[in-house]
Amino acid sequence: MYAIETKELTKKFGSLTAVDNISFQVKHGSIFAFLGPNGAGKSTTIKMLTTLLSPTSGMVTLNGFDVSKDSNEVRRNFGIVFQDPSLDDDLTAYENMELHAVLYKVPQNEIKERIEQLLNFVELWDRRDNLVKTFSGGMKRRLEIARGLLHHPKILFLDEPTIGLDPQTRNHIWSYLIKMNKEEGTTIFVTTHYMEEADKVADQIAIIDHGKIVAQGTSAELKEKTKTQSLEEAFIALTGHEIRHEEAAKGLHMRHWRSAARRGS
Ligand SMILES: Nc1ncnc2c1ncn2[C@@H]1O[C@H](COP(=O)(O)OP(=O)(O)OP(=O)(O)O)[C@@H](O)[C@H]1O
Numbered sequence: 001m002y003a004i005e006t007k008e009l010t011k012k013f014g015s016l017t018a019v020d021n022i023s024f025q026v027k028h029g030s031i032f033a034f035l036g037p038n039g040a041g042k043s044t045t046i047k048m049l050t051t052l053l054s055p056t057s058g059m060v061t062l063n064g065f066d067v068s069k070d071s072n073e074v075r076r077n078f079g080i081v082f083q084d085p086s087l088d089d090d091l092t093a094y095e096n097m098e099l100h101a102v103l104y105k106v107p108q109n110e111i112k113e114r115i116e117q118l119l120n121f122v123e124l125w126d127r128r129d130n131l132v133k134t135f136s137g138g139m140k141r142r143l144e145i146a147r148g149l150l151h152h153p154k155i156l157f158l159d160e161p162t163i164g165l166d167p168q169t170r171n172h173i174w175s176y177l178i179k180m181n182k183e184e185g186t187t188i189f190v191t192t193h194y195m196e197e198a199d200k201v202a203d204q205i206a207i208i209d210h211g212k213i214v215a216q217g218t219s220a221e222l223k224e225k226t227k228t229q230s231l232e233e234a235f236i237a238l239t240g241h242e243i244r245h246e247e248a249a250k251g252l253h254m255r256h257w258r259s260a261a262r263r264g265s
């Protein structure tokens, strides 16, 4: 049994196929990097893996549980750090943790200890009583990671956990995640645009482009397949050079067209 398994997973938004028939497996206790250009379908995939979006077709299981049928069981199995910040700025770090602990039904007698342990883990215990709105981007990201780990999830999903952070903070974040992975066997599913991070930490990599998986394997296998020296070169060899704005441009064009039609021009 795999930690995560998808079969022919597809998501359509109207005429756009954001995720197109993807199948992959993630082994227990591994670090899986899901890479792809902007708009490739990474966040949409994570949303389907974590019950936030229902697939148009195909199947997902987490630890053997079918995401569409056993969603309550599935939710106990994972933690998630979203691409967009999702902390409450008007609460303190501690209160954000506490709120999440209650939502995830962490037993009352364990809450205090677990929050202290995790805030120490991400080096924010001293700042526990400060409002989140006074935190820097890196502190907020570390708090979100601590929050995602509160209920001892077996799988942690992280959608671009290190985006916009300095190299020091990125290294810190990765050292927490690797520690979690080694000591507690937490399976990690991560998206990132930093190829050198994926190269360093991932056991397995899948590259998605225009909704389709274009290659899977270890970093060494992807380099070998593309006859390149670095993961960044392999990524570009597999996904091409052009900037991904055609989808957005299409949407804009449609809006102009519709408003022109409404004006009767
Ligand atoms: N709710 C939605 N309704 C319509 N289209 C959507 C919706 N969510 C995503 N899309 C479209 O689906 C495609 C995939 O988006 P997604 O957010 O999964 O990309 P991504 O790989 O996470 O990109 P990024 O690296 O920029 O975060 C894009 O073309 C996007 O515009």
Ligand SMILES: [Mg+2]
Pocket: 042, 043, 044, 083, 159
């Ligand atoms: Mg995304």
